[in-house]
Amino acid sequence: MDPSRRSVLGVGLFSVALTIPNWPDVVGRMEAVQKGDVQRIGMADVQTVAAMTERISELDDQFGGRTARPMSAAFLVNTATPYLGMEAPESVRKAMMGAVSDLCYLTGYMAVDEGLHGLAQRYYLKALELAGASEDHLTFCTTLRGMSVQAVDLGHGAEAMRLADAAAAASPQAGPRMRAFLVGQQAHAAAQTGARAKAQRYLREAEVAMEKAESQSKAFGSYDPSSLLYHTSQVRYELGDIAGSIEAMEQSDRLRQSVYRRARVRHRCVLAERQLELGHFEAACQTWILALEDYPSLQSGRADERIRTMHSRIRPFMRNHAARELFERARPVTPARLLPG
Known part of the structure; x- marks a missing residue:
């Protein structure tokens, strides 16, 4: 990670920390860890890791893995992992391992969303190791x-x-x-x-x-x-x-909470694909249009793949009015790499 990139991620991390109750203490503690000024940790530090994990998870649900994983990885490397090597009572040490395990799992989950399956496996295995050690x-x-x-x-x-x-x-x-x-x-x-x-x-x-x-x-x-x-x-x-x-x-779509934007896009696209399988073409196009409402806000490899599939599925039907309308709505918000050649 180059220094300029690290500084950008640092700004993002501290912005996330501002949303946490008692954020001045959280931000101050994060800065102290990165400077090497912290030698001993307590339950407040465990709570910091848990709170940051929760906030990053919320960002992942709303904006996708490509948005949230770099922040998660930076927090893991710069703050959470150093905590594991610091002095602490046994109860705090085990609680910290559990909190970092949860952060590793989340980071792996976001790597899956990006399509980085080998990287995801490494995070998952580290999560299992820490979770096992902390019971x-x-x-x-x-x-x-x-x-x-x-x-x-x-x-x-x-x-x-x-x-x-x-x-x-x-x-x-x-x-x-x-x-x-x-x-x-x-x-x-x-x-x-x-x-x-x-x-x-x-x-x-x-x-x-x-x-x-x-x-x-x-x-x-x-x-x-x-x-x-x-x-x-x-x-x-x-x-x-x-x-x-x-x-x-x-x-499922009717009951899904609005905060789960990525799931809504992905699952609506899957729904459209299955509607198309049954020959319900216009219904499929309408479902894809609903998926496009949230898609521009996402940075998600899994959502991208569903949109790529949408373009390939409607391509043979471009003489159909519904297909043309869908394509015209999709084209401005679809990255060029996902459009058919």
């Missing part, structure tokens, strides 16, 4: 599940199943929402391997767990009914029920 079962399970999501999205069903099973096995005491989070991924992976009965059984388990979770509390920013409906859609599609997958994806 942070939540991050350990979440990271294994994230690795399963990466595998299933790349079409490696057997590996995705192995990782999803490992995530579920590592969290035997999971609450109902966490259970739905883990079992929903098992359902998707099982469906991709063609294990119909297993996929449907896991999906039913996820639905029961979600009903129980929703009756207890409606947690913000976690696995929710919209997320489960996305998994339902994926399972149905893998098992050949395209119409059913469309129905579930439409329900």
Whole structure:
């Protein structure tokens, strides 16, 4: 990383820190760490890492991995990792390892969004190492599940199943929402391997767990009914029920919270692709138009791929009025590298 780039990222990091309660203390502590003035850490430093991770995650949801990952990587290198080598009571040391593990997982997740799969794997493995050392079962399970999501999205069903099973096995005491989070991924992976009965059984388990979770509390920013409906859609599609997958994806879109901009773009594009598979061309074009509303705000490799796919799918239909209208709306906001040659 060249010095000029480092300074730009530093400005971005401190801008994120300004949004955190008691931000003068957070910013001051970050500056002190980077100068080498901090020798011993406490729980306030653990809370700093956790708060920065949360804020960077929010930026990732709204603006994509290419926007947020450089800030996350810079914070990890310049502030969070140095904390691990400082003096601390054992309880603080373990808590810091857990907090840095969560940050590593998030950074890996954003690398997946950029299409940097090898880099993502390295972050994920470091997250597992730190989570194991700190006995942070939540991050350990979440990271294994994230690795399963990466595998299933790349079409490696057997590996995705192995990782999803490992995530579920590592969290035997999971609450109902966490259970739905883990079992929903098992359902998707099982469906991709063609294990119909297993996929449907896991999906039913996820639905029961979600009903129980929703009756207890409606947690913000976690696995929710919209997320489960996305998994339902994926399972149905893998098992050949395209119409059913469309129905579930439409329900998921209606329930999705507005803060999840990237997911909205990606999933609407997937919905349009499946509508097109059934020959519902005009409906697909309208769904793609909805996806374009949020797309200009994103810096996301996964969203880019969906937009690239959109252009390739509509190209044979350019004599159709709906296709031409969609193309004219898409062209000004589509990077040149994504347009057909």
